[in-house]
Amino acid sequence: MGPQLGQHGGLAALEAQVARDIALTAHPRMDWMVPRLRQGQPALDVLIVGAGQSGLVTAFGLFRERVRNVLCIDRAPAGREGPWITFARMPTLRSPKDQSGPDLGIPSLTFQAWYEAQFGAEAFAEMSLIPSVQWHEYLMWYRRLLDLPVRNDVEATAIEPGTLDDGGRCLLVTLSTGEVLAARKVVLATGQDGTGEWWMPDFVRNLPKERRAHTCEVAIDFEALRGRTVAVLGAGASAMDNAAVALEHGAKEVHQFCRRVPTMIQQYRWLTFAGFLRHMGDALTSGAGASWATSCASAKASPRIPTTACSPSPTSSCMSSGPGPMRAWKAIASGWRHRAARSTPTMRFAGPACARTCICGLS
Ligand SMILES: Cc1cc2nc3c(=O)[nH]c(=O)nc-3n(C[C@H](O)[C@H](O)[C@H](O)COP(=O)(O)OP(=O)(O)OC[C@H]3O[C@@H](n4cnc5c(N)ncnc54)[C@H](O)[C@@H]3O)c2cc1C
Numbered sequence: 001m002g003p004q005l006g007q008h009g010g011l012a013a014l015e016a017q018v019a020r021d022i023a024l025t026a027h028p029r030m031d032w033m034v035p036r037l038r039q040g041q042p043a044l045d046v047l048i049v050g051a052g053q054s055g056l057v058t059a060f061g062l063f064r065e066r067v068r069n070v071l072c073i074d075r076a077p078a079g080r081e082g083p084w085i086t087f088a089r090m091p092t093l094r095s096p097k098d099q100s101g102p103d104l105g106i107p108s109l110t111f112q113a114w115y116e117a118q119f120g121a122e123a124f125a126e127m128s129l130i131p132s133v134q135w136h137e138y139l140m141w142y143r144r145l146l147d148l149p150v151r152n153d154v155e156a157t158a159i160e161p162g163t164l165d166d167g168g169r170c171l172l173v174t175l176s177t178g179e180v181l182a183a184r185k186v187v188l189a190t191g192q193d194g195t196g197e198w199w200m201p202d203f204v205r206n207l208p209k210e211r212r213a214h215t216c217e218v219a220i221d222f223e224a225l226r227g228r229t230v231a232v233l234g235a236g237a238s239a240m241d242n243a244a245v246a247l248e249h250g251a252k253e254v255h256q257f258c259r260r261v262p263t264m265i266q267q268y269r270w271l272t273f274a275g276f277l278r279h280m281g282d283a284l285t286s287g288a289g290a291s292w293a294t295s296c297a298s299a300k301a302s303p304r305i306p307t308t309a310c311s312p313s314p315t316s317s318c319m320s321s322g323p324g325p326m327r328a329w330k331a332i333a334s335g336w337r338h339r340a341a342r343s344t345p346t347m348r349f350a351g352p353a354c355a356r357t358c359i360c361g362l363s
Pocket of ligand 1: 051053076080089093155157189238
């Protein structure tokens with residue numbers, strides 16, 4: 001039986017605690033931002049594009065600093081922001097369950113506090129990794145509780161410089177509705193969407209639509225892969241997840257291709273140290289980049305944590321990383337093969353690796 005709701009401190013009590021903790025640490029309380037106008041209309045102090053976790057936390061951080069003339073926008077419908085319940089097809093986060101961040105140092109705002117208030121400390125202790133859906137629910141709770149201003153279903157399509165009525169500078173952000181918002185600062189919290197294109201090599205892009213997909217797509221028709229052979233390009237997190245989901249939907253075989261021999265090392269784990277997480281921004285603005293880079297390099301050189309040992313299991317299809325239970329690949333038991341191709345663009349399908357559908361896990 002899974003964790004039981006409702007027998008613990010409860011969210012109402014936790015929410016009262018959060019309000020008290022915020023009040024206790026609110027100094028200095030005085031508002032200090034001077035309202036500014038553009039064409040006689042109030043300009044925003046900050047427009048945040050993207051209301052995933054980074055956008056929400058940025059808004060809360062600004063609220064804490066008494067910058068309250070802020071708006072977040074997101075092109076996703078309300079409750080569908082970020083990857084967690086859309087295209088991230090893993091059952092759990094890879095990050096450790098005690099990771100903090102959105103709480104900005106307020107214990108009652110942590111994921112752990114939210115979880116324990118509903119399911120109890122014992123259930124949290126027994127949890128290996130945070131279920132993705134619950135991380136998403138926690139973010140939704142955070143947004144509601146902190147009353148963060150989010151406008152959904154609207155996309156930022158262009159940004160250009162502008163001028164406020166008092167001659168000061170601003171940015172003019174055009175929205176998909178045709179409106180133009182003036183803001184003194186704009187924060188791009190657009191996540192992986194904002195880092196460039198979700199890429200496919202041309203030889204995949206040129207396939208008929210029903211023969212290819214990208215892991216960023218929300219509506220991949222996995223049912224259509226039943227009994228089929230599937231090629232997955234890439235061996236990162238999303239590629240692994242999509243390979244597993246294809247098998248869980250009855251794909252006959254999934255062949256996974258990557259340019260390097262897979263190491264089964266979680267490449268991002270090395271950056272989980274305070275020097276990186278707290279001071280990356282300082283290095284970029286203070287000119288201290290060289291010494292910071294040196295400390296990062298030495299941290300990176302230290303032994304890294306292997307994540308996933310692949311071992312067959314007839315019972316489990318969940319992936320975990322780090323010290324939690326190993327993900328045992330149902331995939332392997334079902335004929336999943338991990339295959340290193342020398343170079344993705346020259347990859348050839350032949351004989352048993354001939355695939356009907358190709359899923360790209362590349363960005
Ligand atoms: C499979 C997978 C597993 C992951 N596992 C982890 C993990 O275990 N731990 C971890 O910390 N991270 C993990 N990540 C990374 C995860 O994406 C980020 O940590 C997290 O989502 C970053 O939050 P964000 O707010 O920066 O971006 P996102 O959550 O991606 O939010 C960005 C938002 O911006 C919106 N947006 C983009 N462009 C526009 C625009 N032009 N106008 C309006 N809105 C726009 C999008 O709709 C989206 O809602 C994983 C990602 C994937 C895909």
